[in-house]
Amino acid sequence: MAQNGYPALLAIDGRTAGRVSYKTRQTIRKRIEECFGRSKTTGGLRKSRSLGLAKLDFQFVLTMAAYNLI
Numbered sequence: 001m002a003q004n005g006y007p008a009l010l011a012i013d014g015r016t017a018g019r020v021s022y023k024t025r026q027t028i029r030k031r032i033e034e035c036f037g038r039s040k041t042t043g044g045l046r047k048s049r050s051l052g053l054a055k056l057d058f059q060f061v062l063t064m065a066a067y068n069l070i
Contacts, residue, residue: 038070039063 016022040046043063048056 035064035067038067043067 012022039060043059043066045060045063048059050056050059
């Protein structure tokens with residue numbers, strides 16, 4: 001979330017953070033960001049070891065296909 005946890009220093013005000021649509025968006029955002037985080041840690045996409053767009057595209061597709069199986 002974009003809130004830092006301190007009541008006096010909230011990055012998002014209560015009108016926005018209290019809405020159901022905001023909470024729904026944050027849940028969806030977490031689900032989307034999770035696959036990119038997993039691909040960086042276990043899929044080896046943090047640092048590219050291959051040169052060329054085609055090889056990197058293949059590594060990305062292979063990593064996301066493996067994540068899809070999970």
